[in-house]
Amino acid sequence: MIKDDGYLGFETWWDMASILGVEAAKKQMINWQPTLESYPQDKVYAYINHGRWLADCIYCKTGAEVVFKDDPWFVCFHCFNQIVGGKRIQVKFPNKWNQIEKALENLPENQQNWNIGDLIP
Ligand SMILES: [Zn+2]
Numbered sequence: 546m547i548k549d550d551g552y553l554g555f556e557t558w559w560d561m562a563s564i565l566g567v568e569a570a571k572k573q574m575i576n577w578q579p580t581l582e583s584y585p586q587d588k589v590y591a592y593i594n595h596g597r598w599l600a601d602c603i604y605c606k607t608g609a610e611v612v613f614k615d616d617p618w619f620v621c622f623h624c625f626n627q628i629v630g631g632k633r634i635q636v637k638f639p640n641k642w643n644q645i646e647k648a649l650e651n652l653p654e655n656q657q658n659w660n661i662g663d664l665i666p
Contacts, residue, residue, distance in 0.1 A: 562620065569622050577625040584629040589619045591638045593649065596657035600636050604628045612636045641665045 563579035570577035589600040591612050600619050602608035608623030617636040625631050639645060639661075648666030649657040659666075 559616075562622075566620065566622055566625070570625050573625075575625050575627065577627070577631050579620075580631060580633070582630075582632045583618070584626070584632040584634050587629065588635045588637050590661050591617075591636050591642075592661050593645065593657060593659040596649075596654040598638070602626075603634075614638055614642065639665065 559579070566577065566579060587603060589603055589612075591598045591600050593599070598612050598614070599609050600612045602610070602619075602621035602624060604626060605621060605624035608621035610619060610621060612619060617638065618633040619636050620626055620631075620633045626634065644665055645659050649659065
């Protein structure tokens with residue numbers, strides 16, 4: 546369910562994110578370069594919205610990005626994590642993500658929602 550089927554693997558995702566991200570950054574006059582360097586002090590928390598795992602940016606509080614369990618890293622394509630030098634930060638998924646996905650999988654996509662703090666179904 547929860548759209549990991551569109552996930553093409555880390556390298557493809559990262560290549561795409563890098564190309565699109567660099568373009569988006571340029572438009573905002575931000576000099577962002579994709580980096581595998583991380584900033585371990587911070588993290589974001591994943592939730593489900595309309596069948597997608599997302600995480601909100603803790604820096605600009607504007608960006609929300611699709612995130613992947615297989616590759617739990619976050620770069621905001623709004624502020625490009627500039628506050629921490631453009632480094633990526635870790636995405637925390639709930640321990641019982643499997644149970645959450647199972648409970649939602651037969652609902653229509655717009656009802657596949659789970660927020661941080663919601664009970665694990
Ligand atoms: Zn941001």
